[in-house]
Amino acid sequence: MSTRDALLADLRALRRIWPLLGVSRRRLAVAVAWGTLALSAAVGLAAVSAWLIARASQMPSVLDLTIAVVAVRALGIGRGLFRYLDRLASHDVALRGAAHLRERLYSALAHGRTDAVATLRRGEVLRRWGADVDDVGDLVVRAVVPALVALVVSLVAVGIVGALSPLAGLVLAACLLLAGLGAPLLAARAVRAAELDGAAQRGRVAAQAMTVLDGAAELRVGGRLDPLLGELADAEDALRRTRDRAARPAALAQGVTAAATGLAVVAALAIGAAQLAAGSLAPVELAVVVLTPLAAFEGVGMLAGASVHAVRAADAARRLTDLLDRARRPATGAADPAVGAPAVVAAGLAVGWPGREPLLRGLDLTLAPGRAVAVVGPNGSGKTTLLLTLAGLLPPAAGEVRIGGVPSTALADGAPSVVTMTAEDAHVFDTTILENLRVARGDVTEDEAREVLALAGLGAFLDRLPDGLDTVVGAGGACISGGERRRLLVARALLSPAPLLLLDEPDEHLDPETAERLLQDVLALREAGRGVLLVTHRGAASLAAADDVVDLGAVAAAPGVVPMLERSA
Structure with a gap:
């Protein structure tokens, strides 16, 4: 499956499961608002601090710095406070969503075809009710909220830099776009290879290991132990190669974010220096233009992890919707027939x-x-x-x-x-x-x-x-x-x-x-x-x-x- 097809399949799976979470738009908006304020406080702290340091170097009157000093303190305190409120609101949404999803699952399976559950092994049932529901429920706090917050804060950062230097703002927007799209796509590819494509190898390793552990004495007597140990070693080698292949795009995703951050800072410095020499940019403003991008990339830096969890959530969503599809009874429009004598x-x-x-x-x-x-x-x-x-x-x-x-x-x-x-x-x-x-x-x-x-x-x-x-x-x-x-x-x-x-x-x-x-x-x-x-x-x-x-x-x-x-x- 190509990367594009895999991405579309993940989006379809998440779109199907999303209504079952019963996420309140108001609660989601509150979580995004607190997250935006927390990250905006970080960007604002970087911008105001840069202005304050540069302006203080010119030794102005203390009164000229008072507002900036108070703003730095307020943004520093606000960043921690807003982060706490963000975690409180986003986890509230996630936990409510997971509880609502479990309730919908219980209801659907209780009134659906019982063979949908009866044909599952106990471990599979526990996985769907436990890890799969948790992965889908965490989609809000680990993927949706970080993505929306990164989008809003990136626009704020581009607006701050663009107001002082439109060209530097345009370069910052391009670098944020590169990090915000390239790194998540590479991270998603890595997790898909490591966890989804490696599932067959992990199952093979587990099966071979259980065979060896359960029947070691009999296998040794029958002369089959050494060949099975060799097969187990081959399975572990295949799993290791899969993980190695997955590590390359994961490392590249981290490199893309770091490279985009460095490029934005260097470009801002070059553009700002040229504008400073031309007299269209003040020295104090140059500090703001150069240092603000460092904080702006904090938001898009979370998108790689968000994409990783989105892939896991999509995989879990496919298993849950498959279970619901198998449990769904044909629509007849009629209630159960009345039962007669007990027999x-x-x-x-x-x-x-x-x-x-x-x-x-x-x-x-x-x-x-x-x-x-x-x-x-x-x-x-x-x-x-x-x-x-x-x-x-x-x-x-x-x-x-x-x-x-x-x-x-x-x-x-x-x-x-x-x-x-x-x-x-x-x-x-x-x-x-x-x-x-x-x-x-x-x-x-x-x-x-x-x-x-x-x-x-x-x-x-x-x-x-x-x-x-x-x-x-x-x-x-x-x-x-x-x-x-x-x-x-x-x-x-x-x-x-x-x-x-x-x-x-x-x-x-x-x-x-x-x-x-x-x-x-x-x-x-x-x-x-x-x-x-x-x-x-x-x-x-x-x-x-x-x-x-x-x-x-x-x-x-x-x-x-x-x-x-x-x-x-």
Whole structure:
């Protein structure tokens, strides 16, 4: 991609994401105003100081210097004060923009296609919610405000110099234009090469390093360690060469700014000296014409860094808008269809991740209140993918899933009223037990919490805790065992208003006795009128209490056929 095409692509990405920041024009104008005053104070300080020094050398009356002395003091104090107010206002705009962007993302994804997030790895989700949103939010304080401030202050500096020497002002404008355009373009090219073009090399280095670290012993035994270390060294060399190539335009960008500054000062000195000899410029004015450009380039000097952040923000914006595009549902102009009797019915269902071959086909399954269904099978047979599809989080690869009598693909907000899913790696938050339970329903009372914990087999555990429901669990709280964590997640699922529960591996990583008790407790939930579908690795012998046991283990041997062992209710 050429530099021009890359620049246009970045501008399009930033233009698309800008409305999602919800930036207030008034707040932005205030931030730009304070930034302009801060930098203008620096330019004014240079100009007044130059005049004061030159005029003082002529030994005039002290009264002739009083105003200039006061102005120097005022501009020196004002520069620091205005810089503080600039930082306060610009960061206020940036933080509000990032918060607004996250809110829009949450809203769009909550009401959009859930497979847009379900198909992302956890690290990718964290990157978009964290670093990507921060990069786009910082666009205001690191790119937009500095660019507008540099433009205004450059015009002020050219106006000051041009009022004393029009030719010197014209040369200063040309040098500012050179530094304000050339340096940012070179810096953008450098960061694009170093960070964007180098992404493939960084990924290759990371993948090779993880392979070596995870399997060093096996690789050495198999004689593959040395070749892999050689490949890792080659990948690091390629990454280093990419960084070296990126360093050249970055260094050149710094050189352009320094060269433009020097050229402006030398040209001002030459032009001013000639005008001084001709009598059209006073000696005091010559000092102002020569020294003012030094401060004027402080503004355009920030543009290289601004362009670097703009490139990063554009890259982040592309990832965020791509996520929003994939989450966007087709506009139908109608609300969700009304759901009927609580049931999940799969007919001729094939499940798989979008863009990949289905993991299993031909599944017919019904889950209703008062029934318990177990799904068993080896790793990779599609158990978790099946649960995501039955919960309406993934679209069927073929066939149909009806939730409350409505096709799952036609529901945006209605599915949670019928069915809820607890994933194997569902999060236990670093807060109290009660607040962890309120994730499912915000109005859970303490009595309801104790009742559901007892139902999930945690009554004795709760009685042993000194703070009861106020005990903090999670990373920074009390230690809970794997079985207690699983039961807490089951209790949270029970508090959901949905009558149908989908539980993924509730017995995973537990000792056999604990796992068996937990499975029996989960299957017994049907007695309370709940419908339960659980995924497990355990064989059918451990699931005698289930109404139906769906065995996915024979799918590879008989494609398109999913064996089901019917059991009496």
